Amino acid sequence: MAPWILRFAVFLLSCFLCQQEAQCLDEVLRLRTSLLEKYQKSIRPVRDYRDGITVHLNVALRQITDLDEKNQVLKTFCWLRVYWKDEYLAWNETEYGGISSIMFPSREIWIPDIYLYNNVDEQSDGGLQPGTNVKVTSEGEVSWLTPSSFTSSCKIDIGPFPYDDQNCLLHFGSWTHTGIQVDLQNVSDAADLSDFADNGEWWLLGMPVRREEKFYSCCPEPYPNLKFSINLRRRPMFYFFNLVLPCLILLLINPLVFYLPPDSGERMGFCMTILLALVVFLQLVSESLPKTSDNIPLIGKFFAGTIFLLGLTAMANIIILHLYYRRPGSKAVPPVIRKIFLVYLAKIFCVTKASDCDEKEKDEKDGPEAFKISNPFVDVTQMFPFGGSAPNSPEPGSRDYGTWDCSGRVRRKEPPRVTFNLEAMQTNSLIYLKEILRSVNVIVKDIKEQRADENVELEWRDVAMILDRVALFFVIMATVGLSMAILLFSGL
Known part of the structure; x- marks a missing residue:
């Protein structure tokens, strides 16, 4: 095939696709204009005001950001999935070129006023903030998938610390609508944990959900709410x-x-x-x-x-x-x-x-x-044998022992006889x-x-x-x- 023929075929195909896309865009704009022409986002989307809207809610837990035991605050990041039916957003597909679904910004249509009841974030009221788009089908089924960060209160049981299990709640419910007007239901018995990112401090044991209806003193009607229990075990x-x-x-x-x-x-x-x-x-x-x-x-x-x-x-x-x-x-x-x-x-x-x-x-x-002592009362004569010195005898060299001559020499003479007085000596002893x-x-x-x-x-x-x-x-x-x-x- 010649190159010019191939280029011509591509040109014709592009023109056809652009024409089809332009027609589709025209149909989408026409459908969007038709649906929002008389739409009031502040009114519940039901034909009969006595009818209620059933809202299904599911939570996909992505991450536990922090659990502050001292202040008893849990921070989580979740994906919320909200489903309901809007009777004013239904159309016939054949009238609008077979369009089966369309996207709307969440600020342009009615969304349920679901709030986190146990919110403790000073910068947020705990409500679901409009931001992401909403998908609407031709039957009026609305699907709203939105990411949200929550700061909730959590009662901490410090008894078994540091081998403790904690049970924290995410308590959701409608703030102004009663259960007759907006019936809040859970999609499944537990939250979606398939994309949960593991936490270095806690093990996630599970996240079951239970539905409750509470009556307040202000109003006789019931207020349904959903409680998602985050069961944690400390590492x-x-x-x-x-x-x-x-x-x-x-x-x-x-x-x-x-x-x-x-x-x-x-x-x-x-x-x-x-x-x-x-x-x-x-x-x-x-x-x-x-x-x-x-x-x-x-x-x-x-x-x-x-x-x-x-x-x-x-x-x-x-x-x-x-x-x-x-x-x-x-x-x-x-x-x-x-x-x-x-x-x-x-x-x-x-x-x-x-x-x-x-x-x-x-x-x-x-x-x-060791205590053997000799007899002290011995014969005193044994201590002084005859001819020995006695205590009263003069010492040799003394003047009483001899006489001195003119040359200074001592003229020796025999020592006198010494007599012992035994009684005196024994008394002194x-x-x-x-x-x-x-x-x-x-x-x-x-x-x-x-x-x-x-x-x-x-x-x-x-x-x-x-x-x-x-x-x-x-x-x-x-x-x-x-x-x-x-x-x-x-x-x-």
Whole structure:
């Protein structure tokens, strides 16, 4: 085929299509003009005013923008699908070139006044804003598909936080028309979730819908409304790794404070550090939760229980340190406490008492041989043999021992004979011995008092160490119980 023939055929076809399109545009304009010529968008589109209009509503949830637990506000983005019949927008297809449907701007025709009852958006009244086009068929069936963002109130149940499920409502209904005038019906039993975008904080469990009719004191007629329930479940991993897990670690470290020696001086500092860390974590949790007294969150109970347990641990350490560092001169351990702690609890917790070891060492040192003293009443003549010196004899070199000549030399002479007065010497010896015994008795008394004080201190230290072991046992049991409780209630 020649090229000029092909070009001519294309030209004829284009002219035919343009003519057909022009005819179609003319028909659409004629139909549109005919339908809107006497149309009143402020009046319900029914021939008989006593008839009602049935409006079907369905919601396709696209995204959960935010759930603000502190302010109890839910932000969502939805596609609304509204269907009804407009008796003034029906036509005969044969009269208008076979046109079966036409599009109208939503501002040009009547649309139902459907509002979100639980709207809390300050910049919107919660109504469906006209903006998108409306599709109308030749039978008068109207389909309005419009996207909308909603900010609704949501009652937050913080009891099981952060392992909680929330149920938020989108409550739709006609604001001015009664159920007789506009009957609102749901298209299906649940919203459309096929295009829902997953949220990083919540799992969407479902979105069922139920229809209710409510009667108000102002009007005897019923007002139908639709309630779309958005069932959400929190994803707890963020809170577990950032709040629960650090608290569990601090809780498990807490019993180790009893393994620190009391002499180290770090026990109370260790307890206070853990306690302050938990208070900081609790403050972080409270800032993200609503200020309500209706319920206490699970994580708040866990932190409160942990802080209470740490408080008891600190109190037990204060008592233990007070008993461990008893000053000399303190009262002896009462018999009841001695029997309970130093007899029964020492055996149960297998504690070796320091007072028993100290008594064994003292018994070995202070045996009968250690206190063996020779007889002080010995024969005094054994101390001074005949010809020896006596206490009253002159010392060699003294002037009483010899005479001096003119040259300064000493003329020696025989020492005089010394006679012993045994009675006087025995009397003096007894006096000296009595003084020595008196001094020894004072020393022995002081040693006994010192040892008694040391015994009392050791017994109080034994009581403190046994109490330390008892507190360690109960703190470990309470820690395990509290940890199991949070894990069981959390459902992990």
